[in-house]
């Protein structure tokens with residue numbers, strides 16, 4: 001009997017299980033027609049997103065023409081029973097749906113993917129969804145693995161009613177996909193016009209990678225499981241960070257993917273190298289049961305082995321591979337714990353807010369502890385600041401989306417206390433920068449004590465926050481001093497060192513009690529008159545006001561300041577000559593309410609065109625930025 005040979009058309013082996021650099025239209029043209037089982041496409045949405053090489057802002061007609069080209073390519077390579085899943089934003093969802101149907105696809109489901117880490121919008125509702133279309137070539141013949149237990153979710157009968165008649169296998173998910181349903185207060189049903197208010201940062205660790213549009217693995221898992229079988233071929237024309245290939249590989253499928261960016265292809269290929277068939281998908285498979293809500297969330301303490309395994313998993317999926325080689329496993333582990341703790345506790349606020357807000361810092365440190373981290377609080381805070389500094393916290397759910405608002409009036413009212421406390425602590429630790437001081441919890445405690453002594457009515461956070469504002473102002477003053485230098489040239493008066501004697505003089509005495517003006521380099525100070533709260537100006541030699549503000553011991557500080565060579569150099573070469581210090585109001589004994597009444601007067605001075613605000617950086621040479 002003659003045997004019959006059936007030829008199965010397959011893409012060439014060079015194409016399979018690779019992420020290819022290049023244009024997907026050309027790439028798909030090299031795949032034989034009718035050979036792919038499933039296509040997942042997450043194309044650029046034409047919304048001006050910043051990719052490294054692709055320009056995401058085509059004219060509408062050009063975008064639609066280009067979309068038609070690649071969707072035709074998808075249609076050609078798909079098998080007759082194949083499926084095409086398309087993820088797209090609001091802007092072109094309608095157009096691409098119609099286009100795909102015209103090309104020959106039938107729409108099975110219009111899925112809404114609801115997510116909880118949208119980019120915060122000021123003047124419209126923050127977007128929290130994307131559209132995902134499930135198309136098939138033949139509506140009578142397609143793969144849909146409805147019985148796969150990994151696809152099914154617990155039913156209301158199981159969860160809410162504890163009904164014995166419930167199908168123990170659960171049910172298929174709705175077409176609104178919520179990958180963090182545990183963050184919804186009491187479920188989300190199709191017949192409710194419920195708006196969900198609290199915005200919760202997502203827990204998709206894998207989103208912290210090199211590609212801002214990275215899809216969660218669990219989402220791809222659902223698509224690949226439902227529309228393909230073991231060993232079948234999954235194609236993604238727009239690979240990005242390589243999520244489709246990563247999930248296809250984990251689930252034992254073959255894959256072909258393209259991306260026009262060489263860099264993304266390189267990093268995604270590295271991601272793939274660390275993945276093996278059978279590896280679990282990142283993220284919770286059953287978030288309702290296995291992951292607590294963000295509010296209630298507390299991690300189980302992990303064993304060291306689990307922690308290292310997790311750290312590897314995170315490193316693989318967040319694209320930290322390049323820098324990882326230069327760190328020890330312990331450092332990398334600490335880093336990933338700190339990133340996780342920040343993600344879970346920052347509630348959309350900045351790193352500065354978490355570090356300076358006592359309640360938030362406590363939550364952050366507790367979260368690190370719960371995750372099994374043994375580093376001390378100072379180390380944890382330093383690590384967080386360092387991660388921000390080196391640009392590790394760029395993922396969407398780590399970025400600040402909530403502004404920290406402290407009324408300008410409040411900041412102005414208590415700025416003097418922040419300054420006094422900063423100055424006092426800086427004097428104790430003369431070589432430390434402001435960041436060094438704020439990151440050390442013990443020193444921060446000293447700061448709080450001094451600041452609260454001076455401004456007992458003000459809360460700790462505002463007083464701490466005030467130092468950052470002062471630093472900003474100081475930078476502005478420095479910039480102004482540079483402009484000033486342009487105006488006056490560099491011929492400032494040459495001065496000797498001032499005020500080192502501690503001898504009482506008439507001039508010093510009159511300054512201390514509200515005299516009009518004194519050149520700083522002529523002042524000699526009285527050692528027992530150390531605590532001089534008042535409103536001061538510092539003026540340049542041509543009368544421009546460089547600083548105006550409430551301060552303690554400003555004359556004393558100016559004396560110290562002029563004792564340093566750097567200061568002399570600064571004033572004589574950059575700022576156009578040694579300044580004058582004037583005390584406008586002595587308020588050492590003023591009560592809080594009296595100080596508040598001073599404010600309008602203070603503000604008048606501030607409004608003067610030639611006023612800048614604070615020179616604190618100028619007398620703190622180590623923190624001169």
Ligand SMILES: C[S@@+](CC[C@H](N)C(=O)[O-])C[C@H]1O[C@@H](n2cnc3c(N)ncnc32)[C@H](O)[C@@H]1O
Pocket residue numbers: 022023024025042043044045051052053054211213214215216237238239240241242243244258259260261264
């Ligand atoms: C929205 S992202 C895909 C993200 C991906 N789903 C993930 O999970 O990381 C779109 C990607 O398409 C790539 N791209 C744009 N035009 C392309 C083209 N003509 N051929 C191949 N890739 C292209 C971009 O470089 C970008 O990485």
